[in-house]
């Protein structure tokens with residue numbers, strides 16, 4: 001898929017903007033803090049119905065009370081119009097070809113892959129960031145995932161409230177929430193394992209392409225629930241129920257749900273050694289690049305469509321070899337938006353458009 005045209009209204013520092021990007025390469029340059037990332041964010045918002053920084057309502061221009069993005073994507077041999085709006089009270093409205101799907105999120109058919117500087121934290125940061133990678137970046141390709149995760153989160157929040165007051169509130173007992181917690185938790189776990197099994201060969205392959213031979217990338221899902229070797233939701237429900245029962249006393253004491261997918265982690269290994277602990281800066285960059293590459297290929301594998309790639313201030317930060325790897329992979333196939341305050345000369349000979357962002361708008365140069 002690719003973006004044919006985008007129209008932006010009262011979005012971050014943009015008042016009114018209309019852009020018809022190049023089918024292949026779009027290089028967006030300009031001084032800092034003028035709106036390069038904001039522009040990428042508008043494409044992300046149109047494709048995925050959410051922002052990648054802060055709250056969704058933060059995207060509304062400060063002096064306005066709603067922001068909207070209208071995008072024309074070329075997808076499955078036709079043009080699909082998306083209109084995504086958010087009002088200051090936080091309510092979103094998403095129209096696809098004029099029809100309101102009544103939801104606050106997007107159907108998973110729009111592939112947008114974003115690579116931003118703090119993605120290195122996927123490896124180095126807290127487990128929550130790795131769970132976010134699974135939930136937000138991989139989860140979009142599995143139609144049931146978001147829905148199941150939301151159900152789990154609702155039950156979890158409710159159960160935690162009950163635990164905080166000792167397990168009993170207004171005659172409501174923790175027991176009735178346990179069953180749902182284990183059921184939805186097991187479904188989340190089962191889908192996560194399925195997603196990770198699907199992406200693992202792609203990550204491994206991409207890593208070996210990037211780093212050359214000799215290093216083997218491993219990935220392991222580390223669950224707080226003791227799982228017997230099965231990704232089957234029914235079996236996991238049994239595992240989760242057994243483990244949950246055994247830990248309930250501790251949970252009542254600690255006043256929170258201590259096991260479940262909300263506490264799990266994902267560990268990366270290079271030749272058997274934990275990358276987070278032992279990886280060099282270069283190895284960490286390569287692992288993240290491999291993850292993003294795999295995310296793109298997975299979308300293609302699942303839908304037969306290439307996703308749109310947003311590279312926010314990362315390309316110039318990579319060394320020459322990794323830059324080449326990325327540019328070769330996208331060349332001619334994947335519509336790409338690259339932001340950078342430097343490096344314009346690198347792109348002047350290539351097929352594509354160069355835009356300058358100056359704080360008031362964005363124009364082709």
Ligand SMILES: Nc1ncnc2c1ncn2[C@@H]1O[C@H](COP(=O)(O)OP(=O)(O)O)[C@@H](O)[C@H]1O
Pocket residue numbers: 011012013014031032033034035036037038039058059060061062063357
């Ligand atoms: N909701 C908003 N309304 C108006 N301006 C905003 C809003 N959010 C951020 N900005 C402005 O956008 C600018 C940052 O834009 P950004 O795209 O992140 O810059 P860069 O070009 O460095 O990527 C800042 O000047 C900030 O003040």
Ligand SMILES: [Mg+2]
Pocket residue numbers: 036037038312313339
């Ligand atoms: Mg930026």
